[in-house]
Amino acid sequence: MFPRHTSTVKQDQSFLDQTTRRVGRNHYMTKRTFGVIGLAVMGENLALNVESRGFPIAVYNRTASKTEEFMKTRAQGKDVKAAYSLEEFVQILERPRKILVMVKAGAPVDYVIEDLKPLLEEGDMIIDGGNSLYEDTERRTKDLESTGLGFVGMGVSGGEEGALNGPSLMPGGTKAAYEELEPILTKIAAQVDDGPCVTFVGPGGAGHYVKMVHNGIEYGDMQLIAEAYDIMKNAMGLSNQELHEVFKEWNTTDELNSFLIEITADIFKYVDPDSNKHLVDLILDSAGQKGTGRWTVVSSLELGVPIPTMYAAVNARVMSSYKEERKAASQQLTGPEIKFDGDKKAFINKVRDALYCSKMCSYAQGMALIAKASAEYYNNQVSLPESARIWKGGCIIRAGFLDKIKKAFVDNPNLPNLLLAPEFKQTILDRQDAWREVLILANQVGIAVPAFSSSLDYFDSYRRADLPQNLTQAQRDYFGAHTYERVDKPRGESFHTEWAA
Ligand code: 6PG
Numbered sequence: 445m446f447p448r449h450t451s452t453v454k455q456d457q458s459f460l461d462q463t464t465r466r467v468g469r470n471h472y473m474t475k476r477t478f479g480v481i482g483l484a485v486m487g488e489n490l491a492l493n494v495e496s497r498g499f500p501i502a503v504y505n506r507t508a509s510k511t512e513e514f515m516k517t518r519a520q521g522k523d524v525k526a527a528y529s530l531e532e533f534v535q536i537l538e539r540p541r542k543i544l545v546m547v548k549a550g551a552p553v554d555y556v557i558e559d560l561k562p563l564l565e566e567g568d569m570i571i572d573g574g575n576s577l578y579e580d581t582e583r584r585t586k587d588l589e590s591t592g593l594g595f596v597g598m599g600v601s602g603g604e605e606g607a608l609n610g611p612s613l614m615p616g617g618t619k620a621a622y623e624e625l626e627p628i629l630t631k632i633a634a635q636v637d638d639g640p641c642v643t644f645v646g647p648g649g650a651g652h653y654v655k656m657v658h659n660g661i662e663y664g665d666m667q668l669i670a671e672a673y674d675i676m677k678n679a680m681g682l683s684n685q686e687l688h689e690v691f692k693e694w695n696t697t698d699e700l701n702s703f704l705i706e707i708t709a710d711i712f713k714y715v716d717p718d719s720n721k722h723l724v725d726l727i728l729d730s731a732g733q734k735g736t737g738r739w740t741v742v743s744s745l746e747l748g749v750p751i752p753t754m755y756a757a758v759n760a761r762v763m764s765s766y767k768e769e770r771k772a773a774s775q776q777l778t779g780p781e782i783k784f785d786g787d788k789k790a791f792i793n794k795v796r797d798a799l800y801c802s803k804m805c806s807y808a809q810g811m812a813l814i815a816k817a818s819a820e821y822y823n824n825q826v827s828l829p830e831s832a833r834i835w836k837g838g839c840i841i842r843a844g845f846l847d848k849i850k851k852a853f854v855d856n857p858n859l860p861n862l863l864l865a866p867e868f869k870q871t872i873l874d875r876q877d878a879w880r881e882v883l884i885l886a887n888q889v890g891i892a893v894p895a896f897s898s899s900l901d902y903f904d905s906y907r908r909a910d911l912p913q914n915l916t917q918a919q920r921d922y923f924g925a926h927t928y929e930r931v932d933k934p935r936g937e938s939f940h941t942e943w944a945a
Contacts, residue, residue, distance in 0.1 A: 477537075478494050480546060486574075494628060499523075501524050511527075534563045539565065545570060545572050550580075553574060564593055571625065572652075596617040597652040598614060599612075613632075614642075616822075626644075638836075643834050650825065660736070661807060663757040664895060667894070671891075672799045679783070691708045699796075700799065700803075728767065730764050741755045747820060752901060753805055754806065782889050783889065794878035801878075804868050805899035812862075828857075829851075848867055849862060
């Protein structure tokens with residue numbers, strides 16, 4: 445099935461290939477089509493999703509009580525068979541075995557793989573559905589493929605609800621393993637007008653790479669929404685009820701219609717039953733992060749792709765976590781006392797435009813990063829239109845405008861940057877004045893808008909033929925003889941000057 449180079453995988457277990465197995469005296473059990481290891485909420489929900497599409501499943505969890513609990517509750521009456529050892533688990537799976545591992549990213553994934561490896565046979569496959577670092581996935585794919593097993597590192601987005609009813613799936617790794625899995629994955633994924641939100645992303649760690657960028661974009665989107673909120677609340681004085689209405693209205697627009705805008709509208713109307721206050725106002729302004737946003741930034745630095753909006757979003761979370769220090773500083777470092785006194789309704793529309801322009805820049809950065817990674821790491825096999833398409837449904841960044849992104853790269857596969865696609869270009873040109881006005885207000889009243897600003901900086905840097913790095917080059921040459929190129933000489937020729945002479 446898959447190329448096999450070593451003999452670490454068990455070979456002769458043909459008795460396990462029967463589709464049924466005798467259990468007890470006269471009872472035959474159908475072999476399970478799909479197995480899930482790890483019954484935390486995402487594992488449980490994906491298992492139930494697979495079962496609900498008509499596939500008999502097997503489940504295993506390291507702590508048996510968790511499995512028992514699942515079997516007594518959510519799995520009750522479903523076509524689910526529990527196993528209480530890995531040996532039993534692999535024996536009740538039909539071949540080639542398809543095993544989804546849903547454990548904490550990092551070392552636990554390796555432990556499960558090491559335990560499973562000696563029990564599996566050539567052609568069997570392991571799917572890692574956690575938020576694993578793409579480099580780990582690369583290593584695991586190589587390792588498992590060299591033993592004749594398949595490995596699929598699969599980004600899964602959509603949270604608990606998505607996992608149960610239809611997530612966006614970003615599988616990469618062993619292509620032959622994906623082909624075996626495709627009939628199942630296409631059924632459990634979210635369904636949109638142009639198909640299920642799943643595709644074979646590419647070899648090695650490509651699936652987890654695209655999931656990582658999805659999360660970087662998610663960080664960017666969330667920070668941009670937070671900045672729009674900050675301006676409308678703290679500069680313009682909108683109440684939670686007004687904010688609810690604004691976001692609800694934005695969610696009906698072509699540009700901003702999205703899951704994150706929709707839940708933001710919901711959040712502003714939620715009243716805490718204990719205190720009778722809006723819950724959002726009671727939540728500590730210190731944001732957590734599990735690392736995928738940071739990984740995106742690290743990778744962009746390694747690949748040399750500017751993603752300032754996402755970097756700003758990661759930094760904003762970090763800065764927010766300095767709560768006590770900020771509280772103390774706020775007593776000493778004062779800002780301007782200016783308040784907004786213009787036409788609120790008109791300015792809200794400008795904030796909307798600023799949000800949309802910034803969002804376009806953020807997605808332009810994300811797509812550019814995927815394109816570079818595809819070229820550098822994945823033999824150009826990661827498709828930009830497909831990446832946008834599988835994000836149209838199920839995932840956290842699902843949004844109406846992803847269809848336009850898909851179309852932009854279908855219409856021009858060599859598009860150097862999303863901002864140059866005719867539709868995006870015209871929109872950003874039409875709205876840039878509003879965008880700049882919003883940033884001016886934020887600066888005047890002293891509200892930090894790092895993601896809005898870095899998006900505009902991205903736009904202003906990308907659209908200018910001349911940047912001030914001629915001076916940077918002169919300085920580098922001055923202090924370190926690093927040489928420079930000249931605009932009046934052919935590219936590639938280096939010059940050095942004895943500046944101090
Ligand atoms: C998804 C999400 C999910 C992620 C959370 C939390 O696509 O369903 O990206 O995978 O774990 O959003 O991420 P942070 O803790 O880093 O905010």
